[in-house]
Amino acid sequence: MDTTREIIILDFETTGLQPGSDRTIEVAATLLVDRRPVETFSQLMHPGRPLPGFITALTGITDHMLRGKPRPEQVMHELRRFMGARPIVAHNASFDRRFLLAELARAGLVADNEFLCTMRLARRLLPGLPSYRLSALVQSLDLQLPGASHFHRAVADVNHTVALWLRLHEAIEQHTGLTSPSVKVLTRLMRTSVGQTARYLATLALAS
DNA sequence: TGCCAGGCCCTCTTTAGGGCCTT
Numbered sequence: 001m002d003t004t005r006e007i008i009i010l011d012f013e014t015t016g017l018q019p020g021s022d023r024t025i026e027v028a029a030t031l032l033v034d035r036r037p038v039e040t041f042s043q044l045m046h047p048g049r050p051l052p053g054f055i056t057a058l059t060g061i062t063d064h065m066l067r068g069k070p071r072p073e074q075v076m077h078e079l080r081r082f083m084g085a086r087p088i089v090a091h092n093a094s095f096d097r098r099f100l101l102a103e104l105a106r107a108g109l110v111a112d113n114e115f116l117c118t119m120r121l122a123r124r125l126l127p128g129l130p131s132y133r134l135s136a137l138v139q140s141l142d143l144q145l146p147g148a149s150h151f152h153r154a155v156a157d158v159n160h161t162v163a164l165w166l167r168l169h170e171a172i173e174q175h176t177g178l179t180s181p182s183v184k185v186l187t188r189l190m191r192t193s194v195g196q197t198a199r200y201l202a203t204l205a206l207a208s
Numbered sequence: 209t210g211c212c213a214g215g216c217c218c219t220c221t222t223t224a225g226g227g228c229c230t231t
Contacts, residue, residue, distance in 0.1 A: 014231050018213055022231075055231065094215060095230035119229065120216080133229060152231080194217070 002183045007032050008088045008113075009165060011157040012099050013059050015047050019102035023047035024072045025061055028154035029082055030162055035169065037162060041082040042155050045072045059152045076107040085113060087183050091134045091161050093117035114183050118164050120190045124197040125171040134160055141167055176204040 009030045016022035028042040044061070046069045056062050090096040093115045104111055119132050129140050135151045138144060143163040150156050172181055172189075181189075185204065192200045 012231080016213095017231055021212085025231095052231095058231070090230090092215095092228095092230040095213095098214075099231090123217080131228085 004087060004116075004180065004183060004186070005034055006086050007116075007165075008083045008086050009158050009161050010083075010088050010090045010096050010100070011154045011161060012096050013055075013061060013152065013154050014099055015049070015052060015055055017095075019098045022099075023049075024099055024103050025051065025055070025066060026059070026154040027075065027079060028158040029079060030158050031082070031086070032162065032165075035166060039082075040155065040158070041079060042158075043075050043078075044069045045075050046070065047072065060150065061153075072103045073107040076103050076109055080104065080107075080109050080111060083111070083113060087114040087116060089116045089118060089161065089165055091118045091157070091164070093119075114187065116183070116186050117190055118161055118168060121168050121186065122164065124189060124192065124194055125168055125175070127194065127197075134164070137164055143167060172201075175201040177208040178204060 009032060011028050012024045013026035014022050014024050024045055025047050026042070026044050028040060030040045031038045044066055046066045048071065051061065051063055051066070088097075088100075094117070097115045100111065122129070122132055122137060126141070130136065131140075134157060138160050141164070143160060145159050145163060151160070169181075173179055178185070189197070189200060
C-alpha cells in the first residue's frame with residue numbers, strides 16, 4: 001500500500017521498554033483519511049501484573065484503572081481489524097512496531113504494515129531543533145492541543161503525533177511541492193542520512 | 209545471582225563510544 005491517503009497514527013503505553021518481557025497497557029490508533037481524523041480506537045489493557053511505580057508516575061495509569069480491562073492479546077484482534085493493511089505512523093516508530101508485533105504474536109496474529117517514524121522525519125525536515133522528543137516538538141512547533149496536554153497517555157500522544165504529522169507534510173510541501181508524498185518517498189526520506197536530506201528534497205522538487 | 213533494549217545519530221568516527229528517544 002504505497003499511498004498515505006489512509007493512514008493509522010499509533011501509540012502504546014507499556015510497562016517498560018522490552019517487548020519480550022514488558023506488556024502494553026494502553027493503545028490509541030487514529031485513522032486519518034486525506035489527513036483528516038476519521039475514527040480513533042483506544043483501549044486500556046490489563047498486563048497481568050502490577051504496574052511498576054515508575055510507569056504509574058509517568059503515565060498516571062494505575063492498577064485500579066486497569067482492573068477488569070481486557071488482556072492485550074484480546075485487544076489485538078480488534079486493533080488488527082481497525083488498522084487493516086494501512087501504513088502506520090508513530091513517534092520513534094521502532095518502539096511501537098516492536099511492541100505491536102510482540103503483542104500480535106502472543107495473540108497468534110501477524111502484520112506487515114509499513115511503518116513511518118515522525119521522529120526520523122522531523123530530524124530531517126525540521127533540523128536544528130533542541131530536542132526531538134514528542135513533548136519538545138509539540139512545544140517548539142506550537143502544536144499544543146486543547147484537552148490533550150497530558151503526555152504519556154495514548155490518546156493525547158496520538159493527537160499530538162497527528163498534529164506533528166500534518167506539520168511534517170507542510171514542510172515537505174514547502175521543500176518539494178509534493179502535497180501527497182507516497183510511502184515510498186517518505187521511507188526513502190527516513191533512510192536518507194540527515195546530511196543528505198537537502199539533496200534528496202531538491203531531487204524531489206525537480207521531479208514534482 | 210545479577211543484569212536487563214534496539215536503533216539511530218553525532219563526532220574528538222569508521223579497529224568506537226556515548227547521547228537520544230520510546231515506556
